[in-house]
Amino acid sequence: MIVEVLYPTRSVLFNNNPTPLQLKSKPFLGKNLKLVAAPMNERTPIDFLASDCDNNLAFRFCPQFEKQVIFRNSMIDGKLQEEETDLSVPFIWKRNQLYEFNIYVAEEFYSCVWDGVEVCTFKHRFPVKESIGLSIDGMRIKSITIL
Structure with a gap:
């Protein structure tokens, strides 16, 4: 499913539709993605x-x-870059449990907050002005808000 999203936006509710899901958007610089979802698979990429x-x-x-x-990474010209994994999350997470993910796109990095706890940042490796879409897989999505 591909959903067009324009700013400003109110929440998009999906009522447990299965993923994968792709959204096309304006560039994300200065925006916050708020995703309320339950991870269903072993790996659940955003x-x-x-x-x-x-x-x-x-x-x-x-x-x-x-x-x-x-895991955090990027792909440039078809090649995956060096993967980052060196972090510890201060709580136990479980599949099939509803969480709130917030990813803010700052000028120099992405800031990733999971249920109110900043779990990581990721320095831009690709021009952030060219980031114009989202792909979410392995999650039961309740809502998506981009502000």
Whole structure:
């Protein structure tokens, strides 16, 4: 499913529609993505897509539940870059439980907050003005808000 999103926006409710889901949008610089969802799979990526999403991925935020780690990466010209995983999350997460994810796109980095706790930042490796879409997989989505 592809959903067009324009700013400002109110919440988009999905009523437990299955993912994967893709959203096209204006650039995300200075915006906050608020996602209320329940991770259903072992890996549940939230991807910020570049305008050329076949070859470029601006940012991937991907919790992996068995290892209790959040993988972060980007892809430039079809090549995955160096993956970051060095962080500890101060709480236990479970699949099939509803969480609130907030990802703010600042000038220099992404700030990732999970249920009110900042779990990581990720320095831009790709021009942030070209990040124009989202892809979300492995989650039961309750709502998405971009402010």
